[in-house]
Amino acid sequence: xxxxxxxxxxxxxxxxxxxxxxxxxxxxxxxxxxxxxxxxxxxxxxxxxxxxxxxxxxxxxxxxxxxxxxxxxxxxxxxxxxxxxxxxxxxxxxxxxxxxxxxxxxxxxxxxxxxxxxxxxxxxxxxxxxxxxxxxxxxxxxxxxxxxxxxxxxxxxxxxxxxxxxxxxxxxxxxxxxxxxxxxxxxxxxxxxxxxxxxxxxxxxxxxxxxxxxxxxxxxxxxxxxxxxxxxxxxxxxxxxxxxxxxxxxxxxxxxxxxxxxxxxxxxxxxxxxxxxxxxxxxxxxxxxxxxxxxxxxxxxxxxxxxxxxxxxxxxxxxxxxxxxxxxxxxxxxxxxxxxxxxxxxxxxxxxxxxxxxxxxxxxxxxxxxxxxxxxxxxxxxxxxxxxxxxxxxxxxxxxxxxxxxxxxxxxxxxxxxxxxxxxxxxxxxxxxxxxxxxxxxxxxxxxxxxxxxxxxxxxxxxxxxxxxxxxxxxxxxxxxxxxxxxxxxxx
RNA sequence: GGCGCGGUACCCAAGUGGUAAGGGAGAGGUCUGCAAAACCUUUAUGCGCCGGUUCGAUCCCGGCCCGCGCCUCCA
Numbered sequence: 019x020x021x022x023x024x025x026x027x028x029x030x031x032x033x034x035x036x037x038x039x040x041x042x043x044x045x046x047x048x049x050x051x052x053x054x055x056x057x058x059x060x061x062x063x064x065x066x067x068x069x070x071x072x073x074x075x076x077x078x079x080x081x082x083x084x085x086x087x088x089x090x091x092x093x094x095x096x097x098x099x100x101x102x103x104x105x106x107x108x109x110x111x112x113x114x115x116x117x118x119x120x121x122x123x124x125x126x127x128x129x130x131x132x133x134x135x136x137x138x139x140x141x142x143x144x145x146x147x148x149x150x151x152x153x154x155x156x157x158x159x160x161x162x163x164x165x166x167x168x169x170x171x172x173x174x175x176x177x178x179x180x181x182x183x184x185x186x187x188x189x190x191x192x193x194x195x196x197x198x199x200x201x202x203x204x205x206x207x208x209x210x211x212x213x214x215x216x217x218x219x220x221x222x223x224x225x226x227x228x229x230x231x232x233x234x235x236x237x238x239x240x241x242x243x244x245x246x247x248x249x250x251x252x253x254x255x256x257x258x259x260x261x262x263x264x265x266x267x268x269x270x271x272x273x274x275x276x277x278x279x280x281x282x283x284x285x286x287x288x289x290x291x292x293x294x295x296x297x298x299x300x301x302x303x304x305x306x307x308x309x310x311x312x313x314x315x316x317x318x319x320x321x322x323x324x325x326x327x328x329x330x331x332x333x334x335x336x337x338x339x340x341x342x343x344x345x346x347x348x349x350x351x352x353x354x355x356x357x358x359x360x361x362x363x364x365x366x367x368x369x370x371x372x373x374x375x376x377x378x379x380x381x382x383x384x385x386x387x388x389x390x391x392x393x394x395x396x397x398x399x400x401x402x403x404x405x406x407x408x409x410x411x412x413x414x415x416x417x418x419x420x421x422x423x424x425x426x427x428x429x430x431x432x433x434x435x436x437x438x439x440x441x442x443x444x445x446x447x448x449x450x451x452x453x454x455x456x457x458x459x460x461x462x463x464x465x466x467x468x469x470x471x472x473x474x475x476x477x478x479x480x481x482x483x484x485x486x487x488x489x490x491x492x493x494x495x496x497x498x499x500x501x502x503x504x505x506x507x508x509x510x
Numbered sequence: 511g512g513c514g515c516g517g518u519a520c521c522c523a524a525g526u527g528g529u530a531a532g533g534g535a536g537a538g539g540u541c542u543g544c545a546a547a548a549c550c551u552u553u554a555u556g557c558g559c560c561g562g563u564u565c566g567a568u569c570c571c572g573g574c575c576c577g578c579g580c581c582u583c584c585a
Binding site for chain 1: 512513514515516521522523524525531532533534535540541542543544545546547548549550577578579580581582583584585
């Protein structure tokens with residue numbers, strides 16, 4: 019099954035296949051590690067994770083490169099304020115970023131280049147552009163890209179910049195950019211700033227240059243897919259195309275994927291609006307990592323996602339339903355054999371699920387057949403028309419579902435515990451939801467003991483005692499479920 | 511102003527030229543000592559408004575209203 023994915027460059031939904039028949043070579047613009055990542059950042063990374071997981075599920079090997087921008091204006095400014103070297107400053111946020119990555123179960127890209135490790139490649143690229151007459155140096159020692167050298171500029175974002183590109187030239191005496199739209203390739207050193215001494219002078223790379231240099235170094239002059247948030251389309255990706263294609267005279271990227279923004283309560287997230295959330299903020303409020311993951315991927319990547327706390331709560335309930343169902347299949351002993359309706363239902367669910375994903379990664383549509391299957395199977399089980407092979411077939415479908423969504427296994431405790439430890443370290447315990455602190459006051463063994471005592475009480479028809487224990491456990495976040503096959507409990 | 515996206519039930523959210531997936535929430539019921547879980551039933555003659563094309567439009571075309579994003583650092 020071939021993935022059909024919208025291509026920003028052509029405006030069409032097109033098959034995404036490796037050009038050379040080997041691994042699909044993809045590049046995603048990664049984080050600038052100057053602060054904690056927010057849910058908007060992670061929506062983009064999660065959607066890219068859905069893409070790579072689907073490629074894997076369909077047997078397409080992937081070589082995925084994501085850069086770490088570890089030098090830029092904000093980093094230099096913040097590191098100076100903290101009076102530490104930028105490498106020390108960025109290390110803590112890079113570590114935090116990957117902790118959040120792991121909490122959300124985002125798969126690690128194959129290659130994670132750091133900008134500061136690839137300065138020579140960037141310098142080479144500037145030299146190459148300068149030789150071609152497409153880059154020039156200003157009096158202060160900065161280098162700019164000459165937009166007029168690349169007539170196709172604007173082809174990705176569909177902007178017509180012809181009127182601006184030919185705008186008024188300024189006198190050479192003013193030592194300014196030749197054209198207002200020309201963008202910086204290399205920024206000359208300023209007093210006290212981190213810089214590199216190179217053949218093109220002392221300074222540091224511009225952001226756009228970093229991505230061109232590292233992507234081509236890791237993936238070749240032309241590669242299959244480049245992904246990022248919609249805001250990067252212009253000017254960042256447009257500039258990457260201009261630099262790269264001017265330098266190589268080859269098509270830079272065949273397929274461009276842009277993830278639309280996440281809104282919070284209908285508005286773009288920003289610190290000034292007060293609707294700005296990091297993953298850690300949500301974990302401390304008591305939301306589960308799996309719920310965050312599901313909420314952020316359930317709306318297809320080409321649609322705006324309006325993030326709300328209610329949405330997180332709904333995702334939590336949806337996950338509970340799936341986990342409960344799977345638990346039922348795993349724990350129940352069904353009679354041997356298979357039933358035609360259930361085999362058919364399983365087959366149909368998988369086909370519908372895969373087709374929805376193959377169609378431009380429609381995650382919302384992909385969920386539906388899975389929930390249909392849950393209902394059909396639960397009904398069949400209740401009616402005693404369900405066999406062991408049906409269970410196996412459905413578990414296999416769930417496994418494929420989880421190969422993308424990855425929420426069925428309850429691994430939520432780890433991220434929450436780590437967030438609590440972090441909150442203590444950085445002095446944010448005041449932001450922790452109270453129930454989170456009491457939730458884990460009971461060990462599994464203690465719960466088992468109480469559950470056993472309650473079962474005993476029930477056998478003796480001492481329902482008052484049994485209910486008392488159940489209430490006590492509920493207050494500590496443990497839910498009890500009685501069934502024919504025994505007592506189940508889970509942490510809420 | 512330029513470019514682009516969206517407006518579907520109480521909420522979230524797919525989708526199709528032939529009469530509306532799924533999730534959540536609510537209500538009633540089955541089961542249960544009672545709950546929980548699970549299942550069943552139920553909640554849009556309707557898909558922003560007005561025209562047009564069509565045998566037929568929520569889905570195509572035009573206009574209007576409303577919301578949002580990008581155009582500057584930004585996922």
